[in-house]
Amino acid sequence: MRNRVSASFYKEDRKKPYQYATHYSYDVHGNVKYLVQDIRELSYDTAHKGYFRMQYDYDLISGKVNQLSYNPGKSDAFYHSYDYDADNRITKVWTSRDGQFWDNDARYNYYLHGPL
Numbered sequence: 001m002r003n004r005v006s007a008s009f010y011k012e013d014r015k016k017p018y019q020y021a022t023h024y025s026y027d028v029h030g031n032v033k034y035l036v037q038d039i040r041e042l043s044y045d046t047a048h049k050g051y052f053r054m055q056y057d058y059d060l061i062s063g064k065v066n067q068l069s070y071n072p073g074k075s076d077a078f079y080h081s082y083d084y085d086a087d088n089r090i091t092k093v094w095t096s097r098d099g100q101f102w103d104n105d106a107r108y109n110y111y112l113h114g115p116l
Contacts, residue, residue: 004030031058062088072099085110 004026009018021038034055043050057067068080079099083092093106110116 027058029058029060029063031063032056064088069099 005024007021007023010020011018017040018038019040023036023038025033025035027033034053037052037054039050039052041050053071055069055072056065057069058064059066062084064084065082067082070076070078070080072079077097077099079096079102081094081096081102082090083094085091087110089108089110091108092104094102095105096102108116
């Protein structure tokens with residue numbers, strides 16, 4: 001955690017507990033491994049208890065995000081997956097509700113001289 005943000009909080013009154021918080025965890029390369037949104041107003045929600053997790057999977061060599069998982073394993077789970085070209089430019093975006101069946105939501109093409 002050296003030189004990394006471990007959490008950020010929002011408090012309306014410094015004498016009371018925080019209303020919202022974001023907690024971070026990092027991999028050995030310094031990338032955000034996952035973050036947890038802590039929303040106290042939603043703590044009554046029996047499925048989440050006010051916690052919402054976003055997990056990132058990276059390519060170890062390039063450092064680009066391969067997949068983002070929102071609340072993996074929960075009933076409202078949602079996944080984003082990304083394809084890149086040889087120049088590490090995003091070419092396709094895929095989404096899934098279960099991590100098994102994917103929809104192609106976006107496709108990007110680039111000119112030979114670089115622009116999208």
